[in-house]
Amino acid sequence: MQTYIFTTQEILDLLSDAGVKPSAQRMTILRYLMENRIHPTVDEIFKSLLPDNPTLSRTTVYNTLRLLEASGIIRSIGTGGGDGTRWDYSDHDHGHFLCTSCGHVTDVDYDSASTSFTLPPEGYTVHSADVIFKGICPECSGALK
Ligand SMILES: [Zn+2]
Ligand SMILES: [Zn+2]
Structure with missing residues (x-):
């Protein structure tokens, strides 16, 4: 699988261009989607990030995904609705x-x-x-x- 690496500045620019206020958790979640093009579910994202981000909650991940989707940075792939929804960086x-x-x-x-x-x-x-x-x-x- 192709490897993608982004600088903090690139992620900051992406968020501010879309009018999203950058926060550490938003940047962490967006970076994960940008660098892991595996169409993860919210649970997969949460479980992958939790070890390095012990204060992260599943609700924060979900709300951040919805916010990033509304701003057009990422998109959801409906696979029957609910928690089965998969997420993708839409570059x-x-x-x-x-x-x-x-x-x-x-x-x-x-x-x-x-x-x-x-x-x-x-x-x-x-x-x-x-x-x-x-x-x-x-x-x-x-x-x-
Ligand atoms: Zn199969
Ligand atoms: Zn895709």
């Missing part, structure tokens, strides 16, 4: 493949300009379009075995 336009057997989410490159679909009517401003393919991954189908 580039891409779709996702969700394995309905193991729940693994994989990035899928797609060209939104050449994808044919009906745009919302006049008066609606589109900020993003989510493409989620659902099916069975190679590990689950046994194709790689």
Whole structure:
């Protein structure tokens, strides 16, 4: 998997450009998503960060994710709602493949300009379009075995 490393300044700039007041916990949570492109759930983020951030609460992680999503820095990938929602740093336009057997989410490159679909009517401003393919991954189908 590709490794991503960001400086504190890069993360500060990203937050202030989006109008989000930087705090140590917000930066920690955003850095985790930027450097770990594994589409984690809120529990996975919380459990990964807790050892180095003992004062962090699950509620803080959840509220921060919602705030970062509202500011357009990250996005949620609905996989049935509730705690199963997965989170992704949205630095580039891409779709996702969700394995309905193991729940693994994989990035899928797609060209939104050449994808044919009906745009919302006049008066609606589109900020993003989510493409989620659902099916069975190679590990689950046994194709790689
Ligand atoms: Zn699978
Ligand atoms: Zn993704």
